[in-house]
Structure formats: structure tokens, C-alpha cells
Amino acid sequence: MTFGEYIREHREALKSQDRRFSVRQVAQRIGVEPAYLSKIERGDVAPPSEAKIRALAEELDEDPDVLLAMAGKVSSDLQEIIRKRPQLFADLIRQLKSAPDHAILRIARDVRDGDW
Amino acid sequence: MTFGEYIREHREALKSQDRRFSVRQVAQRIGVEPAYLSKIERGDVAPPSEAKIRALAEELDEDPDVLLAMAGKVSSDLQEIIRKRPQLFADLIRQLKSAPDHAILRIARDVRDGDW
DNA sequence: ATAAATGTGTAGTATATAGTACACATGACA
DNA sequence: TGTCATGTGTACTATATACTACACATTTAT
Numbered sequence: 001m002t003f004g005e006y007i008r009e010h011r012e013a014l015k016s017q018d019r020r021f022s023v024r025q026v027a028q029r030i031g032v033e034p035a036y037l038s039k040i041e042r043g044d045v046a047p048p049s050e051a052k053i054r055a056l057a058e059e060l061d062e063d064p065d066v067l068l069a070m071a072g073k074v075s076s077d078l079q080e081i082i083r084k085r086p087q088l089f090a091d092l093i094r095q096l097k098s099a100p101d102h103a104i105l106r107i108a109r110d111v112r113d114g115d116w
Numbered sequence: 117m118t119f120g121e122y123i124r125e126h127r128e129a130l131k132s133q134d135r136r137f138s139v140r141q142v143a144q145r146i147g148v149e150p151a152y153l154s155k156i157e158r159g160d161v162a163p164p165s166e167a168k169i170r171a172l173a174e175e176l177d178e179d180p181d182v183l184l185a186m187a188g189k190v191s192s193d194l195q196e197i198i199r200k201r202p203q204l205f206a207d208l209i210r211q212l213k214s215a216p217d218h219a220i221l222r223i224a225r226d227v228r229d230g231d232w
Numbered sequence: 233a234t235a236a237a238t239g240t241g242t243a244g245t246a247t248a249t250a251g252t253a254c255a256c257a258t259g260a261c262a
Numbered sequence: 263t264g265t266c267a268t269g270t271g272t273a274c275t276a277t278a279t280a281c282t283a284c285a286c287a288t289t290t291a292t
Binding site: 063065066068069072073074075077078079081082083084085086087088089090091092093094095096097099101103104105107108111112 | 179181182184185188189190191193194195197198199200201202203204205206207208209210211212213215217219220221223224227228
Binding site: 148149151152161162164165168 | 248
């Protein structure tokens with residue numbers, strides 16, 4: 001599923017419960033022209049900027065990292081973390097490329113709990 | 117130190133031992149115009165594309181991830197790994213933001229050795 | 233029935249990205 | 263001393279990114 005299809009689907013779902021989730025009203029709240037949001041949802045144009053994707057995530061109550069990923073982007077705050085210690089993070093991330101989900105989850109939990 | 121300064125410094129160091137490391141010759145080997153490389157080194161223009169930075173890293177025997185970081189970029193292969201499992205990686209990387217180097221190094225080693 | 237709201241087609245814009253092409257003054261060197 | 267290579271200034275160019283503005287037909291609400 002593309003970024004646009006995903007947005008349309010989730011916006012429509014909200015719209016069926018609350019008519020403030022029309023293309024026009026959502027567009028206005030995230031600060032773009034209605035025609036632009038319409039084109040984004042139909043895949044007529046590329047996904048918008050990170051800032052607009054974040055606004056959309058907030059509006060639709062979705063995970064911004066997931067939406068950014070669907071848009072082919074990686075959050076700029078993550079990029080900055082990596083850029084500060086490129087060798088360490090590049091090495092770690094490549095190591096984790098084919099690690100199972102539960103392993104990554106567990107490492108994150110261990111780090112959070114200070115178990116390392 | 118900027119990307120350009122760093123490149124110039126390291127290219128000049130190689131040049132002092134081997135005159136094939138002139139702006140012109142390096143430019144030709146990495147596939148850009150000499151004037152362009154000159155401008156890059158002096159910060160007259162933004163750093164080049166990821167592909168050219170990789171060619172430069174190879175040519176100067178530098179770590180591509182470090183050069184990319186200096187250029188304000190993150191390797192596209194890392195971005196792809198993150199985009200495939202955005203929640204897991206976003207969470208982990210943010211957890212590791214302020215972890216000490218040795219902790220990150222150790223996690224990478226543990227993963228490599230299968231100790232997890 | 234009509235006014236308001238809706239979704240979308242067409243056309244255009246500003247800025248960034250990623251360079252090329254050529255000329256020219258300077259310096260090395262044989 | 264001529265020529266060959268070097269570094270760089272100026273002027274362009276092509277493509278991508280990230281949108282706006284307006285018109286218009288359709289659908290919905292009162």
C-alpha cells in the first residue's frame with residue numbers, strides 16, 4: 001500500500017465518524033491546499049515534506065515514523081543522532097538488518113532499563 | 117571542520133606523496149568536473165551526491181559513513197533498513213541517543229556474536 | 233430548491249539539488 | 263622558454279521538491 005492510499009483509507013475511516021475529516025478540512029488544519037492533499041492521497045504527486053507528514057500523523061493519530069517510512073523518508077531527528085556518531089550507528093544498524101524483531105525490541109528495552 | 121575542508125586536507129596529504137592526487141586528477145577519477153571539486157573543497161557549493169561522496173571515500177581511503185555524515189547525509193542503505201521496520205529502529209536509536217560509545221559498540225559486538 | 237461544502241483538474245511558482253562547460257591566470261618542468 | 267598541468271572564476275542547465283491558486287462539477291444539507 002502506498003502512502004497516499006494509506007492516508008486516504010485512514011482519513012476516510014475517521015470521516016465516517018466525524019465529518020471534520022474531509023479532504024478540505026484536514027488540508028486546512030495541516031496547512032496545505034485541499035487540491036494538494038487530494039493529489040497526495042491519489043498518488044498524483046509525491047508525499048509531502050516531513051513537517052506536513054508529522055502534522056498529518058498528529059491529525060490522523062498515526063505513528064509519524066511509520067508514515068515517514070511509507071513516504072520513503074527517515075525522521076530527521078534519527079538522522080541527526082546517526083550523523084553524530086556515524087561509525088557506531090552504521091555498524092550497529094547493519095548488524096541489526098536481519099535480526100528478528102524481538103531481538104531489537106529486547107535490546108531497546110535493555111538499554112531503557114540500563115541493563116548493559 | 118566542514119566537509120570541503122576535510123576533503124581538501126586529506127587530498128592534499130595524499131598529493132604530497134603522489135601527484136596523482138591533484139584536484140583535476142581526483143575529479144576525473146570520481147567522475148566530476150575539476151571546477152566542481154574545487155568548489156566543493158572550498159565550500160563554495162554544497163557537498164555532492166551520495167554516489168560521488170562514496171567515490172571520494174574510496175579514492176581517499178576514508179570511511180564513507182563519516183564523509184556522508186560530514187555532508188549532512190545518512191547512507192541510503194541505512195535509511196532503507198530503518199524504513200523497513202520504522203518503529204523498532206526509531207525506538208532503539210532514540211534510546212541510544214545518549215548512550216556512551218562503549219555501550220553501542222558492545223551491543224553491536226553482542227549482536228554480531230549472537231549473544232542476545 | 234438552493235446554498236454550502238466537497239473533491240479534483242489544470243496551470244503555475246519558488247527553491248534546492250547536482251551538477252557541466254569554458255576560459256583564464258599561475259606554476260612546474262624539461 | 264615554451265608547454266603542459268593545475269586551480270578556480272563565471273555562467274549556465276536539468277531535474278526534483280514542495281508546494282499555491284483558481285475554477286468547476288458534484289454532492290450534501292436545510
